[in-house]
Structures are given as structure tokens and as C-alpha cells.
Amino acid sequence: MTNSKLNYKLTKKDFNQINRRSLFGFQLGWNYERMQNTGYLYTMLPQLRKIYGDKSPELKEMMKTETQFFNTSNFFNTIITGIDLAMQEHEGIESRETVASLKVGLMGPFAAIGDSIFAALIPTIFGALAASMAAEGNPIGVIIWIIANLAICVFRWKQLHFAYEQGTSLVTDMRDRLNALTDSATVLGVFMVGALVATMINIKFAWVPHIGKVTMDIQNNLDMIIPKLLPALLVGFVYWLLGRKKMTSTKAILIVLVLCVVLGGLGIIAKA
Amino acid sequence: MIAWWQILLLTLYAGYEILDELQIYSSLNTPVGAGLVAGIIMGDMGKGLMIGAAMQLMVLGVGTFGGASKIDATTGTVLATAFSVSVSGLSWQAAVSSIAVPVAAIMVQLDVLARFTNTYFAHRIDHFIDEQNYKAIERNFLYGAIPWALSRAIPVFVALAFGRGLVQNIANALNSDWKWLGTGLTVAGAALPAVGFAILLRYLPVKKHIAYLILGFTVTTLFATMFTNIQTLGTGLAAASKGFTTVFNGLPMLAIALLGLGLAILHYKGIPLSKAKSSNASDASQSVEKTSSDANDEGEITDDEL
Numbered sequence: 001m002t003n004s005k006l007n008y009k010l011t012k013k014d015f016n017q018i019n020r021r022s023l024f025g026f027q028l029g030w031n032y033e034r035m036q037n038t039g040y041l042y043t044m045l046p047q048l049r050k051i052y053g054d055k056s057p058e059l060k061e062m063m064k065t066e067t068q069f070f071n072t073s074n075f076f077n078t079i080i081t082g083i084d085l086a087m088q089e090h091e092g093i094e095s096r097e098t099v100a101s102l103k104v105g106l107m108g109p110f111a112a113i114g115d116s117i118f119a120a121l122i123p124t125i126f127g128a129l130a131a132s133m134a135a136e137g138n139p140i141g142v143i144i145w146i147i148a149n150l151a152i153c154v155f156r157w158k159q160l161h162f163a164y165e166q167g168t169s170l171v172t173d174m175r176d177r178l179n180a181l182t183d184s185a186t187v188l189g190v191f192m193v194g195a196l197v198a199t200m201i202n203i204k205f206a207w208v209p210h211i212g213k214v215t216m217d218i219q220n221n222l223d224m225i226i227p228k229l230l231p232a233l234l235v236g237f238v239y240w241l242l243g244r245k246k247m248t249s250t251k252a253i254l255i256v257l258v259l260c261v262v263l264g265g266l267g268i269i270a271k272a
Numbered sequence: 273m274i275a276w277w278q279i280l281l282l283t284l285y286a287g288y289e290i291l292d293e294l295q296i297y298s299s300l301n302t303p304v305g306a307g308l309v310a311g312i313i314m315g316d317m318g319k320g321l322m323i324g325a326a327m328q329l330m331v332l333g334v335g336t337f338g339g340a341s342k343i344d345a346t347t348g349t350v351l352a353t354a355f356s357v358s359v360s361g362l363s364w365q366a367a368v369s370s371i372a373v374p375v376a377a378i379m380v381q382l383d384v385l386a387r388f389t390n391t392y393f394a395h396r397i398d399h400f401i402d403e404q405n406y407k408a409i410e411r412n413f414l415y416g417a418i419p420w421a422l423s424r425a426i427p428v429f430v431a432l433a434f435g436r437g438l439v440q441n442i443a444n445a446l447n448s449d450w451k452w453l454g455t456g457l458t459v460a461g462a463a464l465p466a467v468g469f470a471i472l473l474r475y476l477p478v479k480k481h482i483a484y485l486i487l488g489f490t491v492t493t494l495f496a497t498m499f500t501n502i503q504t505l506g507t508g509l510a511a512a513s514k515g516f517t518t519v520f521n522g523l524p525m526l527a528i529a530l531l532g533l534g535l536a537i538l539h540y541k542g543i544p545l546s547k548a549k550s551s552n553a554s555d556a557s558q559s560v561e562k563t564s565s566d567a568n569d570e571g572e573i574t575d576d577e578l
Contacts, residue, residue: 023296024295024296025295025413026294026295028295028416028417028420029390029394029397029413029416030294030416031387031388031390031391031394032387032388037394038394038412038413038416039413041397041409041413042409042410042413045409045410049406054406060401060402060404063401063409064401067394067401074294074295116475120475120476123332124332124333124472125529127304127328128525128529129525129526129529130302130325131304131324131325131326131328131329132325132525134304134307134322134324135321135322135326136522137317137318137321137322138321139317139321142304142305145305146298146299146300146305148299149296149297149298150298152297180540180543181540183477183539183540183543184537184539184540185536186477186481187481187484187532187536187539188532188533188535189476190476190477190478190481190482190484190485190488191484191485191487191488191531191532191535191536192488192528193469193472193473193476194485194486194487194488194489194490194492195488195489195491195525195532196329196332196465197466197469198490198496199493199496199525200329200465201462201463201466201469203462203463226490227493227494227497228493228496231466234463234466235466235469235473236470237470238466238467238469238470238471239470239474241470242470242474243474249333249334249342249343249467249471250377252467252470252471253330253343253373253377256464256466257369257373257460257464260369260456260459260460260463261453261456261457261460262456263456264456264457264458264459264460265452265453265456269459269463270459271365271458271459271462272462
């Protein structure tokens with residue numbers, strides 16, 4: 001009875017609709033209870049209706065399956081959607097359990113890869129570039145970043161159909177290549193952080209203690225060891241701070257704020 | 273003064289910004305993008321960009337570190353830019369540490385509120401799935417945009433419409449009786465990017481790639497010192513001699529980034545994984561598992577997306 005209905009094949013129009021919904025709507029329903037669950041259903045609902053037919057018990061069953069807990073990178077979610085739909089298109093309601101475990105199995109790895117590439121590396125590299133130009137009042141860096149993000153949107157658009165065609169084999173292939181790419185990209189990320197520490201933290205020692213008749217220019221002495229030692233030390237301190245238990249990034253920001261206000265107010269450190 | 277249309281545009285932008293961040297991520301949602309937009313609206317793009325840059329650097333790694341709700345540097349940038357331009361005597365550095373950072377920290381609570389509100393819509397969707405009411409499912413999903421947008425737009429509107437007098441009083445105090453605090457806030461504004469870099473290092477596999485961190489820092493600090501000194505020298509010479517007209521630019525960061533890119537390419541070509549893959553598929557899948565577990569050990573990756 002179930003299989004007789006399964007004669008719908010996804011068209012180019014369907015893919016475009018899913019992509020539109022994913023790109024402009026996927027995370028609107030983000031909630032604490034099941035995170036992206038409603039977003040996942042929303043992106044594929046019209047296609048589920050076409051596969052199972054309106055008002056069918058199978059559709060209701062699948063809608064319930066697709067609103068279970070889900071959370072992954074919103075740059076990779078349509079890969080999972082593509083594989084999911086390819087399975088349902090072939091096997092219908094029979095694929096329910098496979099689809100459910102596939103979603104649970106894939107959301108973690110894709111969250112990890114997506115985070116390291118799109119939430120950490122790209123914002124680091126382009127954000128740093130945009131910020132270092134913006135610090136001189138130049139908006140070109142922001143525009144470069146916008147162009148890069150448009151290119152990423154194209155990539156997000158293409159991956160759905162790709163995943164639909166390739167199925168699960170894509171995941172192992174992609175993870176392989178992405179791991180090597182991610183690892184190399186972290187090299188650039190780490191290098192850039194080093195460069196940013198050296199240029200974007202503009203503080204120096206202002207305190208000139210007098211020991212007897214000798215005046216000690218601390219900053220000048222430090223410059224002879226290596227320039228920008230104070231920014232490097234500050235970053236090292238915060239790095240250590242973040243490793244402590246119950247420390248959050250917001251707390252760390254507030255601690256540094258207070259510390260620098262006090263040291264700056266006392267005239268020990270100053271803006272370079 | 274802030275004109276009514278400026279308040280309106282900034283409020284609309286605040287509502288748009290979070291939706292952009294959740295969806296297409298155009299980078300107009302980022303602090304530096306907010307600085308550009310708010311700067312243009314307020315008529316001082318340079319100041320907006322500088323505030324945006326400082327906040328951008330402060331939160332470079334925040335998106336991926338600890339917890340679902342992150343410090344809202346974008347909204348902080350909008351308010352700091354608006355007040356820094358419209359309130360006299362408020363430098364952009366002081367605006368960063370006295371307005372942008374506290375606002376960004378407080379906004380975390382409103383982000384939490386928006387996510388809670390959406391749980392209500394998720395339950396309504398469960399209900400409409402039982403009724404097979406497809407239009408209602410989609411409608412209730414899209415309603416999720418409302419709490420998101422309002423969670424940013426309302427605070428920005430209230431602060432801009434009613435907060436200027438208060439901020440002007442604070443700015444006056446920082447320039448007179450509380451001068452030391454004003455100085456301290458300015459220093460803090462210049463130091464805050466350090467937090468962003470440290471967060472990022474916590475996230476990146478810094479122990480594995482420590483050599484590149486040292487290289488990046490040392491090469492840049494040497495070049496930066498050289499460029500700065502040459503600029504100083506050039507300014508001095510130009511002042512001393514009218515015949516000296518050469519202009520020296522500052523250190524171009526893009527060049528430093530290209531150095532890093534070169535190293536990354538060398539590293540990529542040196543990864544044996546790709547060779548193993550072409551010669552032996554089973555070897556490759558093993559090494560994939562190995563590298564992926566390595567990656568999980570190194571990065572402090574949480575499942576929360578935002």
C-alpha cells in the first residue's frame with residue numbers, strides 16, 4: 001500500500017525551493033528544546049507532501065520523525081536533507097528508521113566541520129582582514145568579506161543536489177578531503193592570530209619607575225627584547241584564564257575590561 | 273542629536289542583522305559590518321568602522337566557544353557608533369569599552385529570551401502536525417522571525433530614543449571629574465581584541481601548529497616595527513626638507529595573510545592523507561577516522577550552532 005504511492009521524483013524546482021527555504025529560513029525556529037527541528041521540517045515539507053500525498057498517515061509519521069531534535073551547521077544542513085530525501089524517495093516510509101539514525105549520525109560531524117570552517121576559520125581570516133582595514137576607516141575589507149560570503153552561498157546552494165545524487169558515500173569522501181583542508185586552513189588561522197597579536201592590540205607600558213636616580217623605561221627595555229611583548233603577554237594571560245573552570249568568553253571580556261580600566265586609570269599601561 | 277529617521281533606520285537594521293546572521297550570513301551582520309552600516313546612517317563611516325573593527329577583533333573566536341548564546345557585539349557596535357557620533361566628547365575607544373561591551377554582554381539575556389519564545393512556536397507546530405495543517409506549520413515556523421528581530425530592535429530603539437541624555441552626562445563626567453576612568457576605558461578599548469585572539473587560540477589546534485603562531489607573530493612584529501619607524505622617519509624628513517616627497521604606507525595586512533596562505537598550501541601538500549587515499553581506500557577510511565577523532569580532541573567544539 002505504501003509503495004504504490006511512491007512515484008514522485010524530485011525536480012529542479014524542488015531543489016530550488018529547498019535551497020531557498022534553507023538559505024532564508026532554516027534557523028528562524030531555533031529553540032532550546034529541539035533546536036533546528038522545525039527548520040529541518042520547514043525546508044523539506046513541500047517535498048514530503050509530494051512524496052507521500054496530503055493527509056496520508058505516512059506523511060504525518062514522517063513529519064513527526066523530521067521534527068525530532070536536530071542541530072548541525074547551517075552551512076551544511078542541506079547535505080543531510082539531500083541524502084534524507086533521496087532515501088525517502090526510493091523507500092518511502094520504510095526508510096523512517098534509517099533516516100532518523102542518519103540525521104542523528106551526521107549532524108554531529110557536520111556541526112564540527114561546519115563550525116571549524118564557517119564559524120571559526122572564515123570569520124577569522126576575513127574578519128581580521130576587514131577589521132584591520134576598517135581600523136583605518138577603510139570599508140573595502142568589509143566588501144571583500146561580503147563577496148566571499150556570496151561565494152559561500154553559491155556553494156551552499158549547490159551541495160543539496162550533489163548530496164542527493166551521491167548519497168551516503170559523499171559523507172566519507174567529503175570528510176576525508178575536508179579534514180585535510182580544515183587542518184591546512186587552521187595553519188593560516190593560527191598564523192593570522194600571531195600576526196594580529198602583533199598589530200591590533202595597541203597598548204604599551206606607560207609606567208616609568210624611578211629607582212634611586214635611575215629612571216627605568218620599561219617599554220623601551222621590552223622593545224629591545226621583542227616589540228609587542230605586552231600584547232603577547234596579555235593574550236597568553238587570557239588564554240590561561242579561558243582554560244579555567246566556569247570561565248566563559250563573556251566573563252573573560254569583562255575581566256579584561258575591568259583590569260585594563262584600572263591599570264589604564266592608574267597610568268601603568270597606556271594606549272600605544 | 274540623533275534624527276528620528278536615523279533611529280528608525282538603526283532599529284530596522286538591528287532587527288535585520290540577527291536574521292541575516294541566522295540565515296545567509298552576508299557579513300553585514302558582523303560587528304565590522306554593523307560599524308559600516310551604522311557609520312553611514314550616522315554620517316561618520318570612519319568612526320563606525322573603527323568601533324566595528326575593535327568589536328570584530330574582540331569576538332573573533334566567540335562564535336564557536338562555550339554555550340549557545342554569544343556576546344552580541346553587533347548590537348553593541350550599533351549603539352556605540354550612534355552615541356559616539358552624536359554625543360560630544362565621547363571618543364570611539366571610550367565608546368567601545370563603556371557602551372559596546374556592556375551592551376553586548378547584556379544582550380545575551382535577550383538572545384536567550386528569543387530562543388525561549390521560539391519553543392512556544394515549536395509546540396504549536398507539533399500540534400499542527402497532528403492536524404496535518406501544512407499552512408499553519410509553515411506560518412508558525414516563520415513567526416519565529418518575530419521574537420528574533422524584536423529581541424534586537426526593541427533594545428536598540430529604546431536606547432536610541434531615550435538614552436542619549438544619560439550617555440551625554442556620562443561622557444561629560446568621563447571628561448571632567450572621572451577623567452582617570454575615561455583614560456582607563458580608552459586603554460581597555462585598545463586592549464580588548466586580546467580576548468578575541470585568546471578565545472580563537474583556545475579553539476584552534478594551537479599546540480599542534482605552535483610554529484606557525486610564532487612565525488606569524490615574529491614576522492609581523494618585525495615588519496610592523498620597521499614600517500612604523502620608516503613612516504616616522506619619512507614624516508620627519510618631509511618636515512625637514514621640502515624636496516622629500518615620498519610617502520611611506522603602513523604594513524599591508526593582506527601581504528602578511530598571503531604569507532600565511534603560502535604556508536597553509538605547503539602544509540596541505542605535505543599531508544600524507546591524500547596520497548593514502550588514492551592508493552588504498554581502506555587505509556584512507558582508517559586514517560579518516562583517526563584524523564576526525566583527532567580533530568574532536570583538539571577543538572573545543574560544542575553542538576550549539578550560534
